[in-house]
Amino acid sequence: MAGFVVFQNVTGGSADNSDSKAGPVRTDVRKTALKVAADGSSASLGRRDTAPFSMLGVTWTDPAAKVTGAVEVRTRSAANGTWTSWMPLETDIDGRMEAGRSGVRGSTEPRWVGPSNGVEVRVTAGAKVSAKLPAGLRLDTVDPGKGSSLHAAPAAFVAENDVPTDDPSSSDSPAADPAATSEPAPTATESDPAPASETPSATPSETATGSPSPTASSSSSPTAKTSPSASTSPSASLSPAPPSTVPKPPITSRAGWGADESISPQAPEYNATVKAVFVHHTAGTNDYSCADSAAMVRGVYAYHVKSNGWRDIGYNFLVDKCGTIFEGRKGGLDRPVLGSHTYGFNRESTGISVLGTYTDTAAPSAVTTSVARIAAWKLGQYKGDPAGTTMLTAGATQSNGFGKTFTVGKQYSFQQISGHRDGFSSECPGTKLYGQLPAIRSLAAGPVTGLAIKSVTGAGLSGTTYYTKSEVTVGWSATTPSAFISTYELLVDGKSVATAAGTATSAKATLGAGTHTVQVRATHQSGKTTLSAAATVVADQTAPSFTTKPSLELRTGTVNTTAVPLTLKWKATDTASLKEVRLTAPVAKTYGPTTTSASHTATSGVATTWSMSAYDLAGNTAAASVAGTPVILQETSATKTGTWTAKSSSSYLGGKSYSSSAKGASLSWTFTGRSAAWVVSRASTSGQAYVYVDGTKVATVDLKSSTTKYRDALWTKSWSTSAKHTVKIVVVATSGRPAITTDGLVYLK
Incomplete structure (x- = not known):
């Protein structure tokens, strides 16, 4: 992976500070060796009790090795003691992401299982594989800690962190069953803590100093760096981050989700630019509460660092199913931080991972909206086009999820918003989410879609024409979420008469007499505009008239002293459009614009006044009446x-x-x-x-x-x-x- 630079004690854009009061949270990773069969084709861990955990995965020694068979786990709920059915762990992750580092391991994707205290594991090599399973197979269980349980500075954890030991007595104890007694004891409990003399690198600030721009390294793969201490002087400084052409979405900072910076003290590495965004899913359950999302992010962070042996969490950003965005790898949100997410194409890209599995289930609109907002913002810093393509240089020789072969050092065309499977042999980000990428590109790139006038309040509708006296409130809707819309404008006869925020759904206008064309124009955050279909609105202040005044005449029918049959007649007209005629006394009735008579009865010997009002669609009215006494x-x-x-x-x-x-x-x-x-x-x-x-x-x-x-x-x-x-x-x-x-x-x- 070429094209990155390393800065220590750097400054850069940070996440939203609304969560700045949150403190680091200690995470525990416990490691238990699996028992491998004599022929090397299977491995297992018998059902057993464990220390509390909520996430797990299986790792092995060689990061380049693969498990082509099945890795499955069962867990016991800490809440009710019930065991789950067998659950698969995704194995299409390349452990060579940070292969230049010491202690990097191959692994499955981590899976969130919720609070648990028991586990069982089985691994098979697969029918088509004659080689044995990778060496060093072990189960890693992650306790992400409690978000409100710790508010001390990161360095406080260094003193408290347990020193790892090979003493089996410190690991999870197996359940009292015959199968468990024949399996090896765990090899370790906690991953190595950071030295007590080290502290995590400073959280980047919103502004940056230093004049030189980062330059890309000519190396095709990263070189391992020595972990810096807090006192290390910077080897270089970053120039101010380029502004984006679109607004930055709200993002929960690392401090906000409780990142324990002491476990990843190394300084971040940087690319020269961001030319593409790769979309991932973490795999695992979608049946989680968004209240647990921060814990899930902490779990992924701990797994990547303590289990995979990476310098930090691999993704640059994470998004939960409710659309909450979390800062991933440290280094500054507005910086081109080098991540570990798409083997061979981490250079000049950023990675966004959605918590959950989206193979058979489409991602909610909250997810696609947030993914599109991050992608648009990052690409907007580097003059990217979310709907466009770009050329990326392969950092490894490999194939992608569609069988396309990449050769290291050669350039290939990618959508600027791509799926993990476009750059690596993987099902990620799931078939359904991958199918939503065109919609995500459309959201990010614009223009606004589905824009339509939905109502004209203060006006009456006849056919396709609205009628008003003068003042109207025009309502509209769009299928594009409001987060992507900068402004709306209300146009009358092609001229803007009102401007509203992107969250607005209506605006007012005062119209002069006559026929007008009314439209709504929406401006996407990209600057692209969309014009709605036109509505015809007639402004009319002329009242209707009774060209034939109301009259009464007797009619045939049964006569009673309290009900003498008679007919009420009239004729009303309007210069624009008559809406209705209402009889208001002695009874209330409403008649259509073409009705000119109605049958009624009246009491004998009683003088009765019949009052009528004509209404046009603009709301203008005219009144008339007639009186009569049946004798x-x-x-x-x-x-x-x-x-x-x-x-x-x-x-x-x-x-x-x-x-x-x-x-x-x-x-x-x-x-x-x-x-x-x-x-x-x-x-x-x-x-x-x-x-x-x-x-x-x-x-x-x-x-x-x-x-x-x-x-x-x-x-x-x-x-x-x-x-x-x-x-x-x-x-x-x-x-x-x-x-x-x-x-x-x-x-x-």
Whole structure:
């Protein structure tokens, strides 16, 4: 891995200081040798009790060796004592990541299992492998400690740290079962502590001093460095870190997650630049609480340092399933820190690992958002394009997860946001998360997607056009998370009238009279802009009008003293768009814009005002009303000629009616009003009558009905204005059914 420099006691951008009060947390790594079968094809550790741990992995002596078979573990819950089923440990990690260092070991990926106090291990070499399993197989269990249990300075741990011993009595004791008694005792308990005279290198500050820029080494692989003490003078200093073109996301610092800096006292190493971001997953369970994420990061840190023998945690950043970002390898967040994450391509890259396994499960949006934010920020420091490609020089001869072969020293094209499997033979970062990389690139690079106007409050919608008096609030949405959006602008007829933050979802505008085109423009943090589809908004302050004022007329139907049938008529129009007409008294009703009449009833002898309001879609209104009083004229008040017989029944108006079979017999009523209705009783034997209005015959009315009806308004007549009128009915004496029965006349005044 070429292209890095080493600085001691350097300064550089640090993580967010909101967690600066957190203290280092001691982690314990216990190491137990596995029993290897005589033929070397399998190894095991019988079920046994252990000291508390929450993470584990299997390591071996040669970092270049591989276990091509299966490594499986079972653990016992410390909470309820139940044993898990067998769980696989991922083996596609290359232990040569820091092979130049003394004590580096090959290993599986560490797996988070939660608080446990028992374990069982089995390892097989695989059917296609004739060679034996790697030498020095051992189980490493990690207790990540309690986040609030320690607030002392890192140096305090040096004095307290146990000196490792080969005394089997200091290791985890096996459970009392026959299988455990035949297995070897653990070879060690704790990994080597840092010397008491050493302290971890200083946490980089937000600013940096020194003029020379880092220059890449010509070596193709790192050279082991001597661990510096706190008093060591810097061999060089870093120039200020380049600013990024996009904002830095919130990041939990190493102090925030409780990093014990005493276990990794060596100074960080640096690349010359960051040209690519490799996305990983840690493998293991997704069934963890985000409250445990800091402990998981501490576990990975302890495993990489104490089990793998690396100088520090391998990843530059880690992200939990809730989207919390954690600082990884020390050296300054805004620096091109050399990590150990993608064998052969650590140079000129940074590594982001998501806690969990994403082979069959897609990463939540909180994860993809955070990964995209980190990637965009780091690439933005070096003029990178999250959606673009770059050339990387291979630091090792090997193949990637798709069978593509790399030759050391040659350059190859990579997406600037790539998956681990693009650079190394691995399934990492899992099939599902790998499939989400295009979406992550899109989030990081922009532009904003899914931008659309969702509402125009203060306006009515008809078809695709909005109508308002003047003031509107335009609401919008976008599928791109707000973290990537710098600003929104509200455009009216192409001109910006309001600017809002990237977290906003609406803005207000005041429109002049007329038709307008309204749009929303979103600016991605990359500077790319997106314009929404246009909405047409008409500003209208002209009220609708009643071109036909409300009017009343009597209608046919059954008459009661409390319910005289009548029809309310009107016509309303608007220059822009009529929305509705509302009847507000004596009852409340709402009618559509094309409705011009409605049937109602009114109480006889009571003056009633019918109040109406017309509304247009802009909210303008107009009011109109009409008043009327239905009056019932009994048959006894009529002027009669010929023979009429009075009838009594509760079914008649007023309890009485007149009946006649005499040809030419007549009844006449004179009134002043604008509408009249003749009320009769009807049956299958009822006859006919002539109707005269003001001396003119206007109708022949047949009272015959297949069903018996009482108080039936059978004939009506209305006039445009109120005036004096006379209505006369004359018996026709129809053959076979000469009789008619009348129940009076109703008029509207």
